Amino acid sequence: MAAPEVTHLPNLPNDVEGLRQSIRDAVVRVVGEDPRQATERDWMEALAFAIRERMVERRLLTRRQFADEDVKRVYYLSMEYLIGRMLEANLRNMGILEPARQAMADLGVNLDTILDLEDDAALGNGGLGRLAACILESLATQGYPGYGYGIRYEFGMFRQEFEPYHQVEHPDNWLRYGNPWEFPRSDRKYPIHFYGHVVEHHHPRGETRYTWENGEEVLAMAYDYPTAGYGRRNVNNLRLWAAKATRDFDLRYFNEGDYIRAVADKAESETISMVLYPNDATAIGKELRLKQEYFFVSASLQDILDRHLALGYNLDALPDKVAIQLNDTHPAIAVAELMRLLVDCHELSWDRAWDLARRTFAYTNHTLMPEALETWPVELMERVLPRHMGIIYQINHDFLEQVRHRYPGDNDRLARLSIIDEQNGRRVRMAHLAVVGSHRVNGVAALHTQLLQETLFEDFYNLWPERFVNVTNGVTPRLWMIQANPALTELLGQRIGNDWQYDLDRLRALEPYAHDADLQKAFLDVKRANKVRLANLVRERTGVELNPDVMFDVQIKRIHEYKRQLLKLLHVVDLYRRIRAGEDVAPRVVLFGGKAAPGYARAKGIIQVINEVADIVNHDPAVGDRLKCVFFPNYEVSSASIIIPAADVSEQISTAGFEASGTGNMKLALNGALTIGTLDGANIEIRDAVGEESIFIFGMTADEVVEHRRNGPNPEAILAQQPNLAAAVEMIESGFFTCDDPGTHGDLGRYLRHEDPFFVIADYAAYTEACERADTLYADRTAWAEAAILNVARMGYFSIDRTVRDYANQIWDIIPEPVAPSRTNGAA
Ligand code: Z15
Structure with missing residues (x-):
């Protein structure tokens, strides 16, 4: 048995005064700088060290308890x-975000500036x-x-x-x-x-x-x-x-x-x-x-x-x-x-x-x-x-x-x-x-698990049906709501309290207020403020000006043919052509974000053509605020948390049967964006949860995609029937948007006409029709606000906490072991 002073764990104070002390000491003892000369980065490092020493204390307490139990x-x-x-997330989850903000302010440092320095x-x-x-x-x-x-x-x-x-x-x-x-x-x-x-x-x-x-x-x-x-x-x-x-x-x-x-x-x-x-x-x-x-x-x-x-x-x-x-x-x-x-x-x-x-x-x-x-x-x-x-x-x-x-x-x-x-x-x-x-194999959404059983693992499923289970993905509301969307978090707190932060199903308490005019106005104000926040970032990163009163239509995800960024791009080109032809179309900002694998030439080509189209569209004086197209560079977790709360519309338009689940679909819907989506991955469960009135479903189902492929797709025949689509494809392949290497847009035209492996052409008519349904609803601000509020209220199922409980109960057979405050180490 070791002496008590050996087994004792420190118990650092978490109040403003205690934190300030730790941070100031850390500037000297860890960073090695004079507090009079410390830079913002020095303060960031000092703050991080003050948090990490508090984290490791609790880590050791947790480990002791797990061993004892x-x-x-x-x-x-x-x-x-x-x-x-990690800085903001660690502060929040440690329960010291506000005291730390105050402690930093006392030291003459703005916490928000510091948070932005972190990679x-x-x-x-x-x-x-x-x-x-x-x-x-x-x-x-x-x-x-x-x-x-x-x-x-x-x-x-x-x-x-x-x-x-x-x-x-x-x-x-x-x-x-x-x-x-x-x-x-x-x-x-x-x-x-x-x-x-x-x-x-x-x-x-x-x-x-x-x-x-x-x-x-x-x-x-x-x-x-x-x-x-x-x-x-x-x-x-x-x-x-x-x-x-x-x-x-x-x-x-x-x-x-x-x-x-x-x-x-x-x-x-x-x-x-x-x-x-x-x-x-x-x-x-x-x-x-x-x-x-x-x-x-x-x-x-x-x-x-x-x-x-x-x-x-x-x-x-x-x-x-x-x-x-x-x-x-x-x-x-x-x-x-x-x-x-x-x-x-x-x-x-x-x-x-x-x-x-x-x-x-x-x-x-x-x-x-x-x-x-x-x-x-x-x-x-x-x-x-x-x-x-x-x-x-x-x-x-x-x-x-x-x-x-x-x-x-x-x-x-x-x-x-x-x-x-x-x-x-x-x-x-x-x-x-x-x-x-x-002993268990799981898919990540209901449709995906079903398809696993019917296709990829059919023989294994016949052998061991009990081994296969579904665990639909989820997202953490701490990052994707509380941190990313403080304005909506605040509004929810005023209306329904904060229980939803621990049990996301409690968002349902919002449902009865969906048609409350005050809530609708407050909700739309929050969305607009988030759009202004994003517009500022877009201006900073790209120089493009966005009008926050126009619909923000967002497709953010890795660039993949099956995710069909080209379907959205064709829509942009179609709208642009019609605007130039004097047609009156509903205004929108289309924002793309995502990376292409360096060796995936087709995906890189898609990025290039989107950027070229964007450049032409955004500089055409005939267009003005009716259409803007932005490819947000270097899409990553920290930019996602600015983009997602600002989205009005979430594009989840993969060819049905190919997106295992999607999780961006959940983050966007949770933040009040209405989904335009195919019946793919978790979109199906999202539709079941939010109801038909809060989602715009379109296109071939997974079964219909299989059938369509079996019938020998003929994109040229479809193009011959659809003048707007044909005109958009022709506009691209004519080189109208070519800013860089000539030839690439011709190749894209050939690809769409003769390959189109993910049926962009076949789903186009249904897609634009879904976009128009969204436009119509968007024009009715009250109806839109109601649908978006209901969307938020009904997304509780997609909390990662439910996902993890499903794994714990169906697969891992583990139970929670909350760490109890102890007499000597129990300070909050
Ligand atoms: C990846 O991010 C996903 C699947 C993969 O096989 C690899 Cl290697 C990477 C994605 C799915 O495409 C997406 O639908 C799913 O939501 C996500 O995994 C998490 O399950």
Whole structure:
């Protein structure tokens, strides 16, 4: 038993006076600057340090309580965490935003100025990465014992610039000033192996044993990011791994040249955690990517097993104390790695290990798109991870035995189910490995889960129907309402109190006031103020002037053909042509935002043509305020929180059957934007929740899309029937908007006429008709306000807290463990 003064945790004051003291001290003690000379950035750093020391106290209290209560923990394994800025979120969730604002003011510093200095932590691409960040925040907020594991990329998502029309990528050096939120844990390092070969050790009695020898080794070092819950003391942890060379990395040199080479190799081994691959929903077949995946999975599993054993549990209790969620197949090698650790390192029998692994893992699928499904050439896997390849063969062998028993003689089914795809030059299907190695598999919206069961995983569903569940995505109201939309938060507080902040279903209390004229006016005033806020930012970033009294029509998401930014662009061109022809069209501001993967030429072409059209439209004196088109550069979490509260209309117009869920759709609707959308992903559930009168649904359903494709689509025939659409396509391909390379717009015309893989042409008429319904409603301010208020009131289901409870109850079997105030450490 250690002495009380050793086990005591500090208990820092959270009042204005105490905070001011901490911040001023930190300027000297941490930043090393004289408070008389401190810059705004110095104050920001000092403030962050004052918060982080308070966070870590609660982190340790939380950990003690979890250990005392013998809780089951969930570990979320994700290649991506799209967190955004941390300062304001940490202040708010720690309950010290207002005292800190006052303390800073007392020190002569404006908090809002400071908040704007912070770079986004953009360790993710899009929806999948942002979902991971929302889930961690909700786990802490609801008091669940839940931890994130991922990679501490030196460079996150690239910064997007237009030069002047096409996208140029700049490296995101987000750690250049250091990072006050991370705790480097130099004592938490795990060895990670690559390459080498496997040696078999035959035993006369008992199983053959395997050792993995002569590979390369790199260390994974932990960096901890405390994650605070809102309105609770719980603070969880996100552990991100960075690659570090081993201490004596191959320094067996004989001369100077070898020595220099050895040090260069050491640096090379640290490139594993250097950069996030900027691809969203497309698989990357690069060796470095496989190494990243294995690197963070192996480190995380070693850490999880160490903790499990250190807490005094035995390995047989693993599924009772540990749940591991695989965020897509990116960490699916975990199935083989856990088997290796249990069998080769902890000497469990194969069968026992397999039973534990399967009951521990669960897998979330985020897409049906074939190009996003990860498969690794057997040859590559064998070279980089030879032991894992052997383990996968064994898993597959046992699995196919089961299938053979169930479906004797059905060789086609065997080939379809196999973890090894034998058709395309022998590849490991990571999704199959994940399904076989998990006790639950979930899709991320009702339609998506249904399609998973009917298409991608049909054979698996027939085999194990009980394994498949739906968990519809959600968003955190702390960031996407309270932080992003303080004006609406304030209005809600006045009308219905603040209970909704903890239980978003309580927004329903707003419903009875939807036709209250005072509320409608206040609601429209809030929206207008948010539009002015956005217009100021757009002026600053692009020079374009926006009229806040015109409808703001917003499409913000990664650039993908299936998301159909081209459908919106055709509408812009159509409106522009008709305005020039003297037609009276409803005015609108169209705002696009989003990045294209650097290697996705078609997506980059879409950005370029939007920028070119925007340039012409915005400078045409004949147009004025009736049409503006803006491509907001470098769309990221921090700009999303300005754009979303200012949107009147939310564009969710993916080809039905292709968007697994969407989460931007939820953020926008929650902030009062009305959706124009297809019956795709979570749009369907949003329609069911908000009602037909608060959403504009259009276009082919997922079934109709399949049927349409089967019938052999003929875009030219449709164009011949639709003069406005034809004129828009002709206007583009004529080069009217060409500002940059001539030829690209002609190519786009050919693409629409002869390829149109996502049926932009086929859905165009229905789409513009939906836009016109929106225009009509928008013109009636009272009717619009009522629909938008009802929209907000009915979005409670899409809280990430509901999502996380669904995972906890259907998949993880964990319960909340709220941290109680204690006598010595209980100050609020
Ligand atoms: C990604 O952001 C998504 C799916 C993927 O397969 C990859 Cl690799 C990245 C998105 C889906 O496209 C989107 O519909 C969904 O809402 C999001 O994941 C979160 O589930």
